[in-house]
Amino acid sequence: MTEEGPAPLVGIIMGSRSDWETMRHAAETLEKLGVPHETKVVSAHRTPGRLHDYAHGARDRGLRVIIAGAGGAAHLPGMAAAMTPLPVLGVPVESHALKGMDSLLSIVQMPGGVPVGTLAIGKAGAINAGLLAAAILALSDPDLARRLDAWRAAQTEGVPEEPA
Numbered sequence: 001m002t003e004e005g006p007a008p009l010v011g012i013i014m015g016s017r018s019d020w021e022t023m024r025h026a027a028e029t030l031e032k033l034g035v036p037h038e039t040k041v042v043s044a045h046r047t048p049g050r051l052h053d054y055a056h057g058a059r060d061r062g063l064r065v066i067i068a069g070a071g072g073a074a075h076l077p078g079m080a081a082a083m084t085p086l087p088v089l090g091v092p093v094e095s096h097a098l099k100g101m102d103s104l105l106s107i108v109q110m111p112g113g114v115p116v117g118t119l120a121i122g123k124a125g126a127i128n129a130g131l132l133a134a135a136i137l138a139l140s141d142p143d144l145a146r147r148l149d150a151w152r153a154a155q156t157e158g159v160p161e162e163p164a
């Protein structure tokens with residue numbers, strides 16, 4: 001659901017194509033909930049101009065939430081948050097060297113004044129970023145709120161009582 005569908009409400013950005021294996025879970029979650037979104041590679045250090053243009057133009061293009069995933073020295077979510085008033089959800093991508101602890105601490109330890117809503121490291125964080133973005137949008141979208149309720153009910157239904 002990108003260029004050809006309805007106008008995106010959520011922008012999913014990531015520092016590298018290598019982050020897609022993690023960040024696709026945010027996109028798939030939004031897809032299941034019928035939330036229009038777009039996905040872009042936007043690196044804070046390799047493509048700073050692209051980040052500048054993306055973040056500064058995000059609200060005027062109609063985006064409502066940004067999900068930003070990055071690994072290592074993961075300044076992408078914080079830099080994006082510095083350049084847009086939109087809520088930014090940060091997903092720490094698991095790094096090879098430090099298993100994503102570097103990503104997590106880089107994203108979560110924002111100084112007071114420029115918030116990034118930080119999720120868990122890796123796939124769980126990406127899924128939850130999608131769910132949280134949907135919950136934010138659902139505050140002003142009753143149809144989406146119903147779809148989110150149904151998704152959660154189905155999740156509950158899918159938990160067996162017996163362990164084996």
Ligand code: RP5
Nearest residue numbers: 015016018019070071072093
């Ligand atoms: C970060 O560096 C990216 O977010 C990625 O997680 C990490 C490694 O990038 P690649 O070297 O795989 O492109 O900017």
